Amino acid sequence: MQAMNYAFGGLGSVPFPPDVQEHLAGLDARTDDGGARHAEARDSALSLSSISLSFGGVVALTDIDISVRKGEIRAIIGPNGAGKSSLINVISGVYRPDRGHVRIGKNRYQQVPTQKLARLGIARTFQNLALFKGLSVLDNVVAGRAYTVRSTFLGQIAGLGRARREEADARDRAGRILDFLHLGHVSGRLAGTLPYGLQKRVELARALVAEPDILLLDEPMAGMTATEKNEMAGFVRAARDQYGTTVVLIEHDIGVVMGLSDRIAVLDYGRKIADGTPEEIRADQRVIDAYLGVASENEDGEGI
Amino acid sequence: MSDFDWLFFIEVLVGGLLSGVMYSLVAIGFVLIYKTSGVLNFAQGAMLLFAALTFVSLTERGVPFALAFAITFAIMVVIGIAIERTVLRPLTNKPPITLFMATLGLSYVIEGAAQLIWGTQVHGLDLGIEDLPFDVGGVFISQFDIFAAVVAAGMVAALSAFFRYTRIGLGFRAVADDQFAALAIGLRLPWIWATVWAAAGLVALVAGLLWGARVGVQFSLSLIVLKALPVLVLGGFDSILGAIVGGLLIGATEKLAEVYIGEYFGGGIEGWFAYVVALAFLLVRPSGLFGQKLVERV
Amino acid sequence: MSVLTADLPVSRSLPGWAGTAALLAVAYVAVPIFGTSYLFEAILLPFLALSLAGLGLNILTGYAGQVSLGSAAFMAVGAFAAFNFNLRVESLPLIASIALAGFAAAAIGLVFGLPSLRLKGFYLAVSTLAAQFFVQWALTKFSWFSNDSASGVIDAPPLSIAGVAFEGPVGRYLFSLTVVTVLTFLAYRLVISQTGRNFIAVRDNETAARIIGVPVLKTKLLAFAISSFIIGVAGVLWAFAYLRTVEPAGFNLDRSFQILFIVIIGGLASIRGAFFGAALIVVFPLVLSRLGSFLLGDIFDSGVLDMSQRIVLGTLIILFLILEPDGLVALWDRVRKRIGTGLRRS
């Protein structure tokens, strides 16, 4: 129910978790000129402006505007090939849009610098598993701290203080995340040998261990059983509630999406056809025509 | 620049282009297999050696040209199918680089077998074409080179026609475009693979004869693969047109470089020059001559 | 913690270290006492040099996933650099020459690793051939590298460190063994470090690695440099300790393939793999030649031996790729585990 409260909280009084609210209050104190536009800019963690993207002749995205507020769970839905993954790939700099730009915090980018993404506070998971198959589960998650490593390889070979501290810290955090996601019992296994559902969860762990401000999740529950999905939805919500993480979520399961998200954007053939709260989306005729009508037959997510 | 000898330049250029055709011919064998199964078949050079050695040994034992050609072709087809069955099929779905290493192992086996069966001595091969220079408006061109170029062109035309107009050829193109789709519409992949390996065997045979006539049939024939690789890098592993244009470019630049700048390096640069050209080109244009820019799917 | 031990709870605990210590004790004490000069000259010296080269390539190819077909070039750079440092810099200790040779190889490796920043897979593999041909050409062409010796073949300097001369087969063996042991230990430390993890991350999924903040370009270049350093030192051992001469011809494409085969047969992404692979590569031709002449007599001359070696080697590669892609190491561990459970049961 908490998710709904967020959604109906309205602009300017979004009930962020306490620490985030504190942070925002600090910002408010410093920039007191107010104004709706400034408030919007201040609250927005991420925004896309008139993004267009095509591959050869295939148009993947047309003139997309989407903004994501700090601390919200922002879902993106749409039929297969609608351009959802492309959107996340644009945000993470994997694809370069033909037009438009991405704003992350205060920075504006034509193409987001992927190698700096983690330092910009963004972590993501992938639609098709992108774990490091040859590493153990624990090492996969420890690798999620790669962006914090300052020690050189010589220091690491020699086992110097900084290298040791970094490694110990990373293992410590990874261990905690694994426990949080109930993955402790498989931490020693090679990631590639786990069942699909667990691999998806390890990916979430690898993203979370970086303690991102913004988390991009591309179909984190695809191919899962109903129980696994519920568990995963719980983790996503908990991540937001406990760490104040902003979440951009792509998911086909409408039930999950409606229950979990604060706002939903709907894509179809690369265009945004609707954007609003779950209630608004549920009532939107174009969405029903383009997507929900079909999707309701596929509540359990298979086949979409 | 007034004393620049243009006639000589053209002569070098044409010579280079013509030897480039010979590179293209080897490269096409790679492209055929790469297009259908995604394998960079390093053993193509060894197949070429095996074909040439078999052919020569047969003719030396008194087998007439046409019969020797037919027998060798049949053997190459059998070898090709055997390779596909025993080596590549068990490795389906393995990373391309694993398949590459398997063909590297294969090239050792074929080279070893070729010489174990037919011996290690150098054989001359006479195709009845004399390597006499031939005067075209003051530019001397080797008759043999022209013959080789015509054969190569004929080969390319025949292959193109085969893939454009026959059922199995069309299947080949379907497989090259999308293996799963091809499977889904009921194309029999094993047949197509067998055909492609047979075609690659034929290319190896023709290239082996031309190169064998040129440099003698001996072990070093299999090293011609090393000449074809930069051509492939330049033209793209999956484009027949790329193999042709790449071969011409590499052949021409290599000859020109050898003649005009080779002396500054103390000569002998042909071993690596082609690689440097191909690399330099790739660094500027990573998708090669004709490849379209692919964005990795995530 | 890496692939090396993740599936191997056995070797994680004390016995792993105890095993290594026991192995070193045998190598340092028992082998020098009981070994014949044939054992050193024909088996152990080439084995050590090739193991080290395999180890170097395994860091690049097995761990970091960048295929190289030009390893022999870096061996050559190492050998010639050590020769020239030793010759031209007066009173430079041998150990410093060797280290500098490693750095020279690393520098060249870095240059030829640059294409890896833009090229992948086959394209990269082919581009490493450029290193092979260019280096071999340069070393043959410019006689300065071989001190203008007419034949291009030069004698290696005697091995001595801090006044201790490592003479004779046993001395050279102990010298090689020490160098290999030290570098192997460092390589082991490397592959279990953050950097080693980055190597595997780049190999398994470059995009994901970049996104979590692994410095992909730096990591690749580092892999090239470290790998070339180790291979360069292996080249020094090959020339100075095993062959006792330095010549470009020995570092040809076949040698590069040989090192690649060592890694494939031994086991990709495994420290022990390089040693297993090198052992097989060194020993099998000797066995084959004994076996051949025993079974076939005079027909089995050097030509036939050479050809059958190629055939057997090629077949081995294919068989390993198909049946045991994780190499001899995986085979060994399975056998050991089976024996272990067998013993426990009885």
Ligand SMILES: Nc1ncnc2c1ncn2[C@@H]1O[C@H](COP(=O)(O)OP(=O)(O)OP(=O)(O)O)[C@@H](O)[C@H]1O
């Ligand atoms: N790397 C690429 N190269 C070529 N075309 C691409 C690439 N990535 C996406 N496309 C095309 O862009 C369009 C949008 O694809 P995208 O993967 O973004 O859809 P999606 O909404 O995520 O679909 P799904 O629900 O199936 O994951 C599709 O037509 C797809 O084929």
Ligand SMILES: [Mg+2]
């Ligand atoms: Mg998608």
